[in-house]
Amino acid sequence: MIVWLNGTHGVGKTTTANLLQPLLPDSRVFNAEKVGETLMDIRPGLPVTDNFQHWPLWRPLVVETARRILDYTGGILVMPMTVLVEQYWREISQGLHGHGIRVRHFVLHADTDTLRRRIADDPAMGPSTFRFSYVSLYAEAFRTWLSSEAEIIDSTNLTSAQAASAIAGAVHG
Structure with a gap:
């Protein structure tokens, strides 16, 4: 099984995954961002894009990597990864289902003011222009498709430990 933690950048996915x-x-944590980082290291580089998720090979590589990890280790793979493009989520989720992998898709949600405050106050990264730029894209995805495609964990008033506990309860329940 895969427990996919979605939500915008800065909402607390990685922290929650590590606590979950x-x-x-x-279970093990696998951040699919590492697949994108590997693709970004190819020289000469792949076609220029502002987000590695736009490279058509990223999505099947995420599916194949997750499948191979689960084939090798079994158990549960916790994957903290923002996916805000519906077509990309469909490609990934259908690819995983095609390999017989069950996916529990959770969205860590927080209101816009909370998101902006968390991004501004992040002690590790500090204020991030990249993260800020995704707040409105996340809000649009949540409004149009994401909220109906996942189990919502409203983390506005939760710590990451509380969010992890809620997800664990849902998975065990």
Whole structure:
């Protein structure tokens, strides 16, 4: 099984994933961003884009990498990764389902003011123009398709530990 943690950049997916992993026996965390980072290291570079998710090879590589990890380790793969383009989510989720992999798709949601405050106050990254630029894209995705495609964890008033506990409860329940 895959527990996919979606939501905009800065909402707390990675922190929540790291806190969730010990709550799910036989689980591991795999951040699909590493697949994108690998593609960004190709020289000469791939066609210029503002987001590696736009490269058509990123999505099937994420599916194949997740499948191979699960084939090797079994258990649960916790994947914190923002996917705001519906077509991209369909490609990934259908690819995983095509391999018989069950996906529990969660969205860590927070209102816009909370998101902006978290991004501005992030002690590790500091204020991030990149993260700020995705707040409105996330809001549009949430309004148009994302909220109906996932289990929503409203993290506006939750700590990451509380969000992890809620997700673990849903997975175990």
